[in-house]
Amino acid sequence: MEDYTNEPKKKSGKKVLKMIVNKIIHPNIISLIVVAVIVGGLFFFIGKVSNSEPEPEHKEVVTQLSLKDIGTLSTQEAYVTVVEAMDENRKLYDAEDAPDVPLTNSVCVFSHDFQITAGYDFEKIKPTIKQKTDSQKGVITVPLPDANILTSGMLSDKEEVYYERESIFNNLSEAKKAELRAEMGDKAENIVVENGLLDKAKSNAKKVLKNFIYNIYDSNDYDIVFEDVKE
Secondary structure, three states, rough: OOOOOOHHHHHHHHHHHHHHHHOOOOHHHOOOHHHHHHHHHHHHHHHHHHOOOOOOOOOEEEOOOOOOOEEEEEEEEEEEEEEEEEEEEOOOOOOOOOEOOOOEEEEEEEEEEEEEEEEEEEOOOEEEEEEEOOOOOEEEEEEOOOOOEEEEEOOOOOOEEEOEEEOOOOOOOHHHHHHHHHHHHHHHHHHHHOOOOOHHHHHHHHHHHHHHHHHHOOOOOEEEEEEEEEO
């Protein structure tokens, strides 16, 4: 005969154990355990980070600022009038000291207006930047040579003749007039340079560069220093 006396006891024991587990390990308690594990992991990670070696101190970095967006720019222009005279006689023979032929004197006094501009090819200028720190402003150094003449031209509709007397025996040569006009152009450039064209162009270039740079960098954080250089 089989003994069934222990079977109810086994089933009763399982039920009791299940009830104990359900009572003790409630689903909410399980959630709290998971959260505790996550929080503990975060504290462990933070402790590892805080105990790691400190990052090296910030070092000042020198970089370059491109001015290619400005390109070649005229920063000053000038207008000048140059007066010249042609006074020619035909010669008895081909020599500078040869005597003049009578009644062959021709004279023309005229002027031309010239427009001359000066400035820079800013793409060739390479500023350097010393980054700002917590204790001092940054410095942008701009190497700036002397300005160059960019254009020089005669205004074709601005010729004026003050006096002209031309001998029927000696017409003034157009080739010599062209040579004289070229000389007048050189003289015009010398006049405007002597009157400070290049200096004014350089001064205006500094204003242009300041406006351009301070549109990119905050003037409260950076100073601009212009460095005179020779090309």
